[in-house]
Structure formats: C-alpha cells, structure tokens
Amino acid sequence: xSFTSYTLIAAYFLSALGFASVSLxxxxxxxxxxxxxxxxxxxxxxxxxxxxxxxxGLWNVLAVMVFVLFLADFLLISRTLIVSASRFLTVxxxxxxxxxxxxxxxxxxxxxxxxxxxxxAASTVSPAFFVILALFIAASIFxxxxxxxxxDWEAGRKAGAQGDVPRGIFDAGFFAWIAVVTVFSLAGALAxxxxxxxxxxxxxxxxxxxxxxxxxxxxxxxxxxIGPVKNDGTIVMRVELPPLEGxxxxxxxxxxxxxQGGFYFRGAALDFYDGxxxxxxLRGNRILARTVIxxxxxxxxxxxxxxxGGHPLGAATGETVEQNILLEPLETDILFxxxxxxxxxxxxxxxxxxxxxxxxxxxxxxxxxxxxxxSVPGPLAAPRPEDEKYTDTSYLTNEAARARIAALTAEVIRxxxxxxxxxxxxxxxxxxxxxxxxxxxxEAGIDPVDAFLxxxxxxxxxxxxxxxxxxxxxxxxxxxxxxxFLQGEWNSLGGYFIVRQMDxxxxxxxxxxxxxxxxxxxxxxxPSAGTEPPPRPPEFMLYLxxxxxxxxxxxxxxxxSDQRKLAQTLESRTAGLTAWLKxxxxxxxxxxxxxxxxxxxxxxxxxxxxxxxxxALGKGTLKQKTPRFYLDLLGILEKKGYVKKAFExxxxxxxxxxxxxxxxxxxxxxxxxxxxxxxYGGAAINKAEAEKVKRMLEGLKKGLPPAP
Numbered sequence: 001x002s003f004t005s006y007t008l009i010a011a012y013f014l015s016a017l018g019f020a021s022v023s024l025x026x027x028x029x030x031x032x033x034x035x036x037x038x039x040x041x042x043x044x045x046x047x048x049x050x051x052x053x054x055x056x057g058l059w060n061v062l063a064v065m066v067f068v069l070f071l072a073d074f075l076l077i078s079r080t081l082i083v084s085a086s087r088f089l090t091v092x093x094x095x096x097x098x099x100x101x102x103x104x105x106x107x108x109x110x111x112x113x114x115x116x117x118x119x120x121a122a123s124t125v126s127p128a129f130f131v132i133l134a135l136f137i138a139a140s141i142f143x144x145x146x147x148x149x150x151x152d153w154e155a156g157r158k159a160g161a162q163g164d165v166p167r168g169i170f171d172a173g174f175f176a177w178i179a180v181v182t183v184f185s186l187a188g189a190l191a192x193x194x195x196x197x198x199x200x201x202x203x204x205x206x207x208x209x210x211x212x213x214x215x216x217x218x219x220x221x222x223x224x225x226i227g228p229v230k231n232d233g234t235i236v237m238r239v240e241l242p243p244l245e246g247x248x249x250x251x252x253x254x255x256x257x258x259x260q261g262g263f264y265f266r267g268a269a270l271d272f273y274d275g276x277x278x279x280x281x282l283r284g285n286r287i288l289a290r291t292v293i294x295x296x297x298x299x300x301x302x303x304x305x306x307x308x309g310g311h312p313l314g315a316a317t318g319e320t321v322e323q324n325i326l327l328e329p330l331e332t333d334i335l336f337x338x339x340x341x342x343x344x345x346x347x348x349x350x351x352x353x354x355x356x357x358x359x360x361x362x363x364x365x366x367x368x369x370x371x372x373x374x375s376v377p378g379p380l381a382a383p384r385p386e387d388e389k390y391t392d393t394s395y396l397t398n399e400a401a402r403a404r405i406a407a408l409t410a411e412v413i414r415x416x417x418x419x420x421x422x423x424x425x426x427x428x429x430x431x432x433x434x435x436x437x438x439x440x441x442x443e444a445g446i447d448p449v450d451a452f453l454x455x456x457x458x459x460x461x462x463x464x465x466x467x468x469x470x471x472x473x474x475x476x477x478x479x480x481x482x483x484x485f486l487q488g489e490w491n492s493l494g495g496y497f498i499v500r501q502m503d504x505x506x507x508x509x510x511x512x513x514x515x516x517x518x519x520x521x522x523x524x525x526x527p528s529a530g531t532e533p534p535p536r537p538p539e540f541m542l543y544l545x546x547x548x549x550x551x552x553x554x555x556x557x558x559x560x561s562d563q564r565k566l567a568q569t570l571e572s573r574t575a576g577l578t579a580w581l582k583x584x585x586x587x588x589x590x591x592x593x594x595x596x597x598x599x600x601x602x603x604x605x606x607x608x609x610x611x612x613x614x615x616a617l618g619k620g621t622l623k624q625k626t627p628r629f630y631l632d633l634l635g636i637l638e639k640k641g642y643v644k645k646a647f648e649x650x651x652x653x654x655x656x657x658x659x660x661x662x663x664x665x666x667x668x669x670x671x672x673x674x675x676x677x678x679x680y681g682g683a684a685i686n687k688a689e690a691e692k693v694k695r696m697l698e699g700l701k702k703g704l705p706p707a708p
Contacts, residue, residue, distance in 0.1 A: 003150040008047055010143045011106055015040055015093060017136050018113035021120035022090050024129055027083040036094045043097035054098040056105075066091050086119045103147060110143060127551035138182040145178070149680060151649065221270060221278045221483055221506065223448045223462045232501035236485065237336060238549055239265065240324040240496035263487035264522065265499060266339045267332075269356025269509060271480045273466065275395040275447055278481055285352045285360065288344075299344045299351045301359075320374050324496075326549070327369040335359040336484060337373040339522060340380045346371030356480060379519035384511060390478035393470065401450040408453060409471040419477045419512035423523055426471050427508075430464050430525035433457070464525040465506040478511040482522075493546040627685075629693045630675040633668065636700050641707030650675060660705060671696055 019040065023033045046053050054062070070088035078084050093112045099105055117136055120129055272281035288299040321338055335344065335351065341359060344351060346369070352360045357380065361369070396402040412429045413422040434457050441456040449470050452463045465481045472479040483506050488499035507524040514521070634644060637657060644653045654672040661667060671693055674685050685693065 003146065006146050007103075007106055007143070007150070008100070010139060010146060011097070011100060011109055012040070012044060014110060014113045014136070014139050014143070015097060017132050017139065018093055018116040019090065021117050021124075021129065021132050021136075022086050024120050024124035024126050024132075025082060025086045026123050027078060027080060028086055032087065033090070036090045039094040040097050043094070046098060047100055052099075052101075054095065056099060056101070059095060059099045062095050063092060066095070082119055082123045086116065086123075089116050089119065103150075106143075106147075110140075127547050130551070134182065134186055137185050138178060141178050141181050141185075142175075220280075221462060221481070222276065223459075223466060234501045235328060235498060236330060236501060236503075237265075237325055237327045237499045238496050238545075239263075239338075239487075239499060240326075240494065240549075242322050242324070243495065263338050263497065264482075264505070264507060264524075265336045265485045265487070266341070266358070266482055267334045267336055267484035268358040269354075269480050269482050271356065271389050272392070273395060273469070278466065280354065280356065280358075281389060285354050288351045288353055288359070290350060293345075296345050297348055299348070301342050301344075301353060301357070320376055323373045323375065325369075325371055325373060327365070327371070329365045329367055329369070331364065333361045333364045335361055335369075335371070338375040339377060339482075341373050341375045343374040344371060345373075356482075379514070379517075379521045380509075381517055381519045382511075384518050385478050390480060390511070391473045391476060393473050396447070396470075398447060398450070401447050404454055405450065405470060406474050409474045412471070413475055418514075419475075419510070420514045420521065422475050422477055423468075423472060423479075423508075423510045423512055423521065426468050426475075427523045427525045430468055431527050434459070434464065434527070436460060436464075436527045461506045461526045464527075465508050468508045468523065468525040469510075472508070472510050480509050481506050482509050491542050491546060491549075493542055494549050496549060498545055627675055627678050629671070629685075629690070629697070630679075632697055633671050633675075633700070636697060636704075637668070640704050660707070661700075661703070667696070668700070 019033055019037045022028055023030070043053075066088060069091075070084055073087060074081060074084035078087075089112050093109060093116070096105065096109045096112060100109065113136070117133065120132070268280060270278040270280050272279050288301060291298045291300070320342070323338055325336065327336065337344070337359065340357060344359065348371070349362060351362075354360070393402070396405070409426070413425050416422045416425050434452070437458045438460055440452070440459040440463065442451070446455065448463065449467050452459050452467055462481075469479045469481050483504070485499045485503045486505045488497045488503045490496075491498055505526075507522060507526070509520045509522055511518065511520055513519075630650075637643070642657050642660075644650075648656070650672045651669070654668040657668045674689055674693060678684050
C-alpha cells in the first residue's frame with residue numbers, strides 16, 4: 001500500500017473515535033451522531049475514488065456557517081458550551097472528510113478529533129472513554145510516524161519511486177513498537193493522574209450529570225406512584241460492604257444479613273396520611289453535629305440536638321454495619337443508609353435530620369455523591385412519641401369504611417396484649433391473606449386502604465404498608481411508613497449491592513415495648529413475592545458493572561484523601577519489602593520442594609527471553625536506532641562547520657552540503673541514501689557498502705573544506 005492509503009485509513013479510524021467520544025457526551029442525541037456518521041461514511045466513497053465534492057474554498061465558507069450555527073445553538077438552544085461545541089466539532093469533521101487532499105487537511109481533521117476527545121473528557125464519566133482514549137493515543141502515534149516517514153521518504157526518494165512505501169517498514173514489529181509506546185504513554189498518564197494534586201474546587205471538582213427522577217420515592221408518596229417504577233431498571237446507587245472480620249468468603253456479610261431479613265436502605269419516614277397520600281408533617285429539621293477529620297466531615301446522629309419538646313434522640317442498639325455508598329444524582333435531597341444510621345462521613349458542609357431520623361443534604365445533588373455510613377440494624381430505642389400524628393386516623397371520614405377497618409383490626413389482634421404482638425399479628429395477617437401485584441384492581445371513589453382490604457385484596461408495597469399503619473393506629477399503636485430501597489442485586493466481584501429504581505419499597509415502623517424497652521421496630525407486611533431479590537444477572541453484566549464501580553470510585557471520584565492513603569500503602573509495603581530482603585540476605589536461602597518448580601520456571605523464562613533478544617539483534621530486527629556510520633558522518637560535518645538543522649530532513653541536509661564537496665566519489669548524498677536504506681528500509685548495508693562508506697568518510701575528513 002502507498003502512504004496515501006495508510007493516511008486515509010488512519011484519518012477514518014480517528015474520525016470513528018471522534019464520533020464515538022461525542023456519543024458519550026451528555027445531551028448529544030443519538031440521531032445526531034448517526035446522521036453525521038452516515039455523512040462520514042459517504043465521504044469515504046469520494047476519497048477512495050479521488051473525487052472532489054467540496055473544494056477547499058467551499059469548505060472554508062461552510063466552516064464559517066457552521067460556527068454561526070454553533071453560536072446560535074449555544075445562545076438559544078442548548079445553552080451548554082460542551083454540548084454546542086461537540087455538535088460544532090462533529091459537523092465540522094464530517095465536512096472535512098469531504099476535503100482530504102493534502103497533509104494539511106489530514107492534520108486539521110486530526111485536530112478536530114483531538115478537541116472532540118477533550119469535550120468528551122469534560123462531560124462523560126463512562127469507563128468506555130478510557131478505551132477510546134487508549135485507541136486515540138495509539139492511532140495518534142501511528143499518524144505522526146506515518147507523516148514524518150512520508151516527508152523524509154519523499155524528500156529523498158529516487159526517480160520512479162512515486163512515494164510507495166518501502167517494503168518491510170510496516171511489518172508486525174512496527175505495529176508492536178506502536179503498541180509498546182502506547183502502553184508506556186498510558187502508564188505515564190495514569191501515574192501523573194495519581195501523583196498530581198487533586199483539584200477540589202470550581203469547574204474541575206466533579207462532573208455534572210443528569211438527575212435520576214425517582215418517581216417511586218419522595219417525601220410525599222401516592223399509593224398509585226410506586227407500581228410503575230417497579231419495572232424501571234435504572235441504577236440509583238451502589239453500596240459496598242467491607243468484609244466482616246472472621247467471616248469467609250467476603251460475601252459472608254451479605255449472606256449473614258440476608259438471613260436476618262436483608263438490607264433496607266432507609267430514606268424518609270412519613271407520618272401524615274390524608275387518605276391518598278403520605279407526607280412528612282413533623283419536620284423538626286436540625287443540624288447534625290460535625291467533626292472534621294482531614295478532608296472528610298463526620299456527622300453523628302447520636303450527638304445531635306434533641307427534638308423540639310425536649311425528647312432526646314434515641315440510640316440504636318446492635319452491631320455496626322459499615323457501608324460505602326455511591327449515590328447517583330437523584331431528584332431528592334435525602335441521603336440513604338441502611339437502618340439505622342448513627343454516623344455519616346463525606347465531603348459535606350452540613351447535614352440535617354428530622355424527627356423521623358431521615359438525613360438531608362444541603363440541596364438536591366447534581367452529581368454523584370460518595371459517602372460512608374455506619375448503621376446499627378435492629379430496633380431504634382426512643383421514648384414513646386407524644387405527638388398524636390402517629391396515631392391519627394381523622395382522615396377516615398367515611399363511617400362505614402372506618403367501622404369495617406376497625407372491626408377487621410380488632411379481629412386480627414384479638415388475644416394480643418402488647419403493642420409488639422399486635423404489630424406481629426397484623427403483619428402476618430397481611431402477608432398471608434393478600435396478594436402482591438403491580439397492577440391491582442382499582443375501585444373508583446373508594447379509599448385506597450378500604451379498597452385494598454375489602455375489595456381488590458391485592459396490591460404492592462405501598463398498599464400493604466399503608467394498610468398496616470392504619471390498622472396499627474386504630475389499635476392505638478404509634479406508626480409511620482418508611483420509603484427507601486431494598487438491597488437489590490449482590491455483585492460478589494466487588495462486594496457491593498446494585499440498587500435500582502425497581503428496588504423502591506415502602507415498609508412500616510411501629511413504636512412498641514419489647515423486653516421492657518420502648519423502640520421503633522421495623523415491620524414489612526409485603527409478601528415475599530414483593531421483596532424477593534431479582535434473579536442474578538449474567539456474569540458478564542456483573543463484570544461490566546464492577547468495572548463501572550471501580551472507574552467511578554478510583555478515577556472519577558479519586559480525591560486527595562485517596563492519594564494520601566495510596567502513598568501510605570506504598571510506603572508501608574516498601575518498608576516491608578526492604579525488611580524482607582534484609583532478612584533474606586542474612587539467612588541462607590532455602591528453596592522448598594513446592595517452590596522449586598516456580599524457581600526453575602522463572603530461570604527458563606529468563607533464558608528464553610535472552611536467547612530471543614540475542615537472535616533478534618543478530619538478524620537486525622531490533623535495530624531501529626540511527627546507524628553508527630551516519631552518526632560518524634554528522635560528527636565529521638559538524639567539525640567542518642556543517643551542522644544539521646532541526647527542521648531539515650537528511651536529504652535536505654545532504655543537498656545543502658554537496659556543493660562544497662571537491663571529490664565526487666565522497667558524496668554526502670550517497671552516504672545518506674545508504675542511511676535511509678538501513679534506517680527506513682529495514683535492510684542493513686552489506687560488507688561492500690560498509691567498506692565504501694568507510695572510504696567516503698575518510699575522504700570527507702581530508703577533502704571537504706570548512707564551511708564558509
């Protein structure tokens with residue numbers, strides 16, 4: 001193939017990467033990428049046939065018009081610089097592909113792709129961008145080498161060569177070296193990424209993402225709102241559980257909690273019910289006590305100020321469960337945690353909480369939120385609530401409905417003495433006698449709880465939780481419903497839960513005394529069909545999500561605190577390795593029977609590598625550096641005052657020196673041609689040519705006059 005063919009292939013490969021990177025930019029529509037990509041494919045026909053559809057002059061006019069459209073898009077339509085700039089660059093690239101005549105045109109296309117990559121880097125948080133970036137680096141190295149070699153070859157080619165690629169240049173070794181350079185470039189970039197200080201303010205602090213509309217979750221819950229969201233697989237958060245000490249395998253923590261009833265990631269506690277909607281009336285928001293440890297703030301719910309009225313905030317009892325949570329930007333300011341949170345750590349200026357022990361962010365987030373929570377599962381010890389809202393049933397204005405529900409409740413709790421036993425009886429009754437469905441029958445004009453208990457007898461979590469709360473209140477037991485999420489899918493690869501919209505759930509908290517201690521107890525009257533974890537996804541999907549999790553944790557959300565931990569880890573491991581080496585040198589080395597095969601295999605591998613390198617060097621396949629005789633030529637000429645300039649090709653330099661030569665057989669041009677043959681042609685000079693070069697160098701030493 002000719003140089004032109006290689007440059008054309010490189011141009012379209014880079015363009016494909018440009019289109020792929022733009023597709024990752026938030027706000028770029030798929031149809032826009034598809035249309036511009038189709039235009040790019042169409043341009044390939046004209047370039048292969050060497051036909052001209054857009055002249056250079058016309059392209060300049062179109063570029064100005066596209067720039068005007070970019071300004072209009074930015075000022076009137078998208079109002080987002082990244083989105084408008086991405087559209088502008090993509091259209092410009094599609095037009096440029098119709099005008100690839102010179103090397104300058106190729107470099108313009110290359111520059112456009114480079115800025116597309118930058119635009120994607122400033123917008124996307126997808127791990128796919130890393131793959132695109134790696135391919136872009138490899139392709140960029142290839143393009144730069146192709147153009148440099150093409151320039152040198154065309155400057156010194158002989159008549160009739162017509163720019164064809166010398167045979168043997170673009171072999172497997174050439175592309176292998178490009179791969180090696182790419183790997184080292186990426187490794188260097190990653191090293192700089194982890195070493196350079198983190199920016200923690202302004203535009204670079206974090207990526208802005210589209211918020212996830214949590215239709216099924218809010219501090220106002222309509223009984224008809226959660227059903228549709230149970231079919232939505234959008235991820236809302238990932239919750240990592242550190243392994244329990246002494247529990248193996250690591251997923252034992254998940255198995256242990258599953259045996260205890262699973263995780264409930266608590267959101268808001270709702271206390272007021274008007275017959276259709278649950279809402280939060282007893283707000284009483286208070287600021288959490290804050291302790292700053294390094295760049296992270298710790299907030300303690302146990303140390304918070306007591307609620308209004310003098311009631312102290314109750315303390316949870318039980319073992320502590322640690323969670324590392326990566327929360328997607330949701331349309332709510334509530335912070336989720338396993339029941340019941342006692343301490344939260346994160347980069348927050350302040351947090352607040354209410355009487356229902358829900359924790360609130362300063363504002364609705366527009367980027368991912370990473371934080372750590374320590375929760376204590378089990379009942380939440382607290383004084384009995386004095387506010388009548390927890391036992392309010394005034395919304396039951398229909399006397400017939402009130403009488404039916406009260407009679408049913410009395411029958412269910414007959415014989416139960418304590419409030420806790422009453423709650424257990426109601427929970428069992430609802431689980432056993434009512435069906436779970438996402439499409440319950442609806443009775444127009446009838447109270448949802450009344451319709452659920454006596455007409456449809458089917459529903460989803462909101463119907464079960466609301467019915468139990470109402471029945472408890474009619475029994476005189478303080479109660480409220482809680483909205484949040486169930487634990488979702490367990491990814492054993494990373495030791496974390498994948499929580500989705502479909503895991504949105506409602507359950508009940510009732511105040512009761514047990515073993516002489518008053519506490520808020522958790523009850524879930526929804527049958528197992530509504531709380532079963534989803535089927536385990538394919539292993540491949542778990543691997544992909546594991547990559548996304550690590551990408552977001554250690555790339556997107558890599559902080560100065562992470563840098564400090566990394567440095568401390570490296571320091572401790574280096575110290576440990578040094579101590580181990582010192583001990584190994586003091587003692588006589590011993591090789592066990594189990595370790596002998598490994599040592600033997602390592603020695604054989606080292607010997608094989610040595611023999612391969614020796615053979616390759618003997619054949620000249622690894623001789624990629626400048627030949628010695630050409631370096632000697634440059635040294636002789638430099639002593640005479642002829643210095644090769646940085647912008648000169650070897651043949652341009654030879655042509656500049658040749659007029660000063662007195663002996664024709666001592667031509668610098670002849671030596672330069674032999675240099676290009678070996679350096680770029682992949683063929684070492686033979687013995688006769690080596691002798692000729694030696695004679696010419698000696699002649700130049702004596703016969704070449706000093707530079708004027």
